Amino acid sequence: MVTRLKRFLIGRPMKSDELGEEKLNKLKALAVLSSDALSSVAYGTEQILLVLIAMGTVALWYSIPISFGVLALLTILILSYRQTIYTYTTGGGAYIVAKDNLGTYTGLVAGGSLLVDYILTVAVSTSASTDAITSAFPVLHEHRVMIALLMILTLTILNLRGITESATILMYPVYLFVVAILLLIIGGAYQWVTGNVHAQTPTYGAAVPGITLFLLLRAFSSGCSALTGVEAVSNAIPNFKEPAPRNAAMTLIMMGIILGVMFMGISLLAYAYGIAPAAEETVVSQIASAVFGRGIMYYFIQAVTALILFLAANTAFAAFPLLAFMLAKDRFLPNMFMVRGDRLGFSNGIIFLGILSALLVIAFGGETENLIPLYALGVFIPFTLSQAGMMKRWITKKPPGWFPPFLINTLGMLTTLTICLIFLITKFSHVWTIFLFLPAVIFIFLKINQHYRDLADELRLDIATDKPRPKGSVIVIPVAGITQVVRNTISYAQSLSDDIIAVYVGFDEESIKKMEKKWEEWNPGVRLIVLRSHYRSIVRPLFKFIDTVEWKKAETDHVTVMIPQFITKRWWHNLLHNQTSLLLRAYLFARQDVKIATVPYRLKK
Template sequence: MINRFKRLLIGRPMKSAEIEGEKLSKLKALAVLSSDALSSVAYGTEQILIVLMVAGFTAVWYSIPISIAVLGLLFILILSYRQTIFTYPAGGGAYIVAKDNLGVSSGLLAGGSLLIDYLLTVAVSSSAGTDAITSAFPSLHDHRVLIALMMILFLTIMNLRGITESASVLAIPVYLFVAAIFLLILSGVIKYATGGIHADVPEIGTVVNNISLFLLLKAFSSGCSALTGVEAVSNAIPNFRKPADRNAAATLIMMGSLLGIMFIGISLLAYWYGIKPNPKETVVSQIAAITFGRGIFYYIIQGITALILFLAANTAYAAFPLLAFMLAKDKYMPNMFMVRGDRLGFSNGIIVLGLFSAVLVIASKGETENLIPLYAVGVFIPFTLSQLGMMVYWLKRRPPRWGSRFLVNTIGMLTTLVITLIFIFTKFSQVWLVFLFLPVVIFIFYYIHQHYMNTADQLRINVQTDQPHLKGSTIVVPVAGITRVVMNSLSYALSLTDNVVAVYVGFDDEGIERMEKKWEEWNPGVRLITLRSSYRSIIKPLLKFIDTIEWKTAETDHITVLIPQFITKHWWQHILHNQTSLLLRAYLFNQKHVVIATVPYRLQR
């Protein structure tokens, strides 16, 4: 039943040879890997306006030069990551670049920051999508956490079905969103140009008395949240069809062009329309309502915007498992992240991403603004490390025309470093958790790596000198009575060796005598040892007996504890019986250097 339900959810298992069919074309990759960046136009401008409103409505004209500055940074990042794609075509982005050129610690800092960023991507996207829905339907505002969790569950299941299938489904709303925003921008510009807008807005250049450089920098850093997701393409190059690097570079350019046009378009309309941030209604919702009225076009744009904000999380579902795979391959994350699931995706990474992002949504109560500063600083740290790593790469290797490439990465590094510092100084009260969490993550990386190295040292053999030691075998069979389960276990034990001993633990002399008499009548050809337990514990007398056997025969025999166990026909019947065999196995695993085996006997009804 469970297997049928699994097949219904994620589909049939795929052969390993089908992996090439799971690679993405440019159009599908743009939908999967750019949804995060493209969707940020729905809240990037709003984050700028929220900060500027502290200085009053007169300060909203600053949103235009700030938006232009954000576009300049976007241009630098696109050029920089395009170089990274061709230099590191195997993918991995900031983690690989920093690790190879700046050292392991820098690489882990970049990798840990990106993992946190991808978790926040899912949480922010689902929360922002919920905001778009509640803007159109205010009665749903109190249910925003539940709505966000339902969408995270949907995306998790879709990605477990495979990246190609999820891309085919999710590409449609992504391109509908791009078309809808372009339609909104075009209609809004026409309405403004023809005099259809009569908003009383401050002219660009108007003096604002209580504005400060600190406030402007804070607004700029908030607007840079629109650039999150730009790095996803360079991280996921292995997901592209061949030639992967060229297709990835082309996708990056397309993403940057669309993002730049949509972002500046929304910022201009927000200024021309005199939009003020509203906790109950997004900026895009207000623009659409003024442009089209609250008719069919308004609800179409709101529906598509909500959908793309939800689906922006899909960028993380494509990039997080791949980054986790690379860290696991380098022994900094558990090996389970290297395992491909039935649909050839890294399903463990997908599931972990879904679970942790759901926890973040619940913890933040679905409030997007509480997550965006953490979200943005988590990605600008890898931005900076990636650019610095590429600078070191050009200086060390100095290929033809390396000077211009070095200059691009230098400008990128300095710019993203400044943004990172602005985030830290202007929003420290909101982002300080990152600086507690990142060292913990890096410590965990090192701890996992040390464990794998220690394990390898202890398991490694010298094929020239190390050979198996030939020993005899002593089998100990704990018995609770004379049953078919015990008979089945003794039959198996005797097929392996003649040196078999059965052990019975009794709580009183009468019970022990009764067991010895029955055993003698049955006479299975195996010696019975009876032990008395004064404290009604079966485990401790058995462990003491095994200690004695171990001390006497460890040099000459392998000691095996063969545990009889019956298996009920139905899972619920299992809870009707005591779990002594499970408890005994757990104790032996943790405390004894013996072989532990279970002989199952299956009940038929």
């Protein structure tokens, strides 16, 4: 039943040699890896206006120069990451660049920031998508958490089906969103040029009493949330068809152009139509309503906006498993993140991301707006470290023509560092938790790495001298009675050793005498040791006996506890039986010099 459901949800298993077919062309990669960045058009301008509105609608004209500042920063980031793609062709983005040039600890800061940011991406994107839906259908507002969780579940299953299949499905809504926003911009611009816009527009350049540099910087940092997701292409170079670096660089440039045009278009329309942020309706919804009215086009734009915000989380599903794989490869995350699933994707990373983001949505009740500054800062820290790493690389290696790229990366580093400082200063109340979770994440990385190093030291052997040493074997079989299960276990034990001891733990004299008599009559060729338990515990007397055997046999023989266990035909039959064998195994696993074996006997009814 479970297997059939799994096959239905994620499809047939794929062979390892089919991995080449799971690579993306530029068109599909743009849809999968740019959905996060492109979706920020839906809330980037709104984040700027939410800060400026504190000074009244007269201050909203500042959104235009601030938007141009965000566009300039986008250009710098695109040029910088294009260089990273050609230099580090195996992917990994900020983590690999920082680790290679600035050291392991710096790399872990970048990697940890990105991992946490991808979790925030899924939570914020699905919650923002829910906002778009509830803007059009307010009656659904109280069900926002359930809607967001259903979105996360859908994306998790979709990505478990494989990156190519998910890209094919996701490609259409992403491009529909691009078309919808471009139609909105063109329609709005036409209405504006023809003089059909009669909204009260804030006077551009008008003096705003009480405006401060602090407020403007805060608005600028909020608008920079539109740049989240730009790094995803450089992280996911292995997912591209060959030539992977060239295809990735072209995808990055296309993403930058589309994002820049749409972001500036929405910002200009918001100013032209005198749009102010509202609690119950998004800025994009207000613009669409003003341009097209509440007709088919309005609901089409709202639908694809909700869809792209939902799919924005898919960028994280594409990048998180790859980054987790690289950290696991360096022994900073568990090995399970290196395992490919049935559909050749890193399934454990996908599932882990889905679970953590769902928990985040539940914890915040679907109201994740306060996470956006933290979400943006989580990107700008790796941005800064990546640019700093590239600067050091150019200075150290000095390849031909190194100075212009060095200047680009220097400008990028100084700009993103400034943004980080602005975030910390202007939004400290929202981002202070980064000083808690980032050290905690790095501490976990280091502890995992320490465990793997300790494990390697302990398991390493000298192949010249460390040879297997043959020993005898004494087998201890705990028995609860004379049954087919016990007969099956003794038969198997007799094929391995002549030194076999059956141990029975009795609670009263009557049961002990009855067992001794039946064993003597059965006479299986194995001696029976009977132990008396005064406290009705099977484990404690058995352990004392094993200690005795272990002490006597430690120098010459292996001591193996062979546990008889019957396997029920139906899963619910297990609920009807005491799981003594599981208890014994759990306790015995902690024993250093005792081997454990389970001999199953499968029931037919």
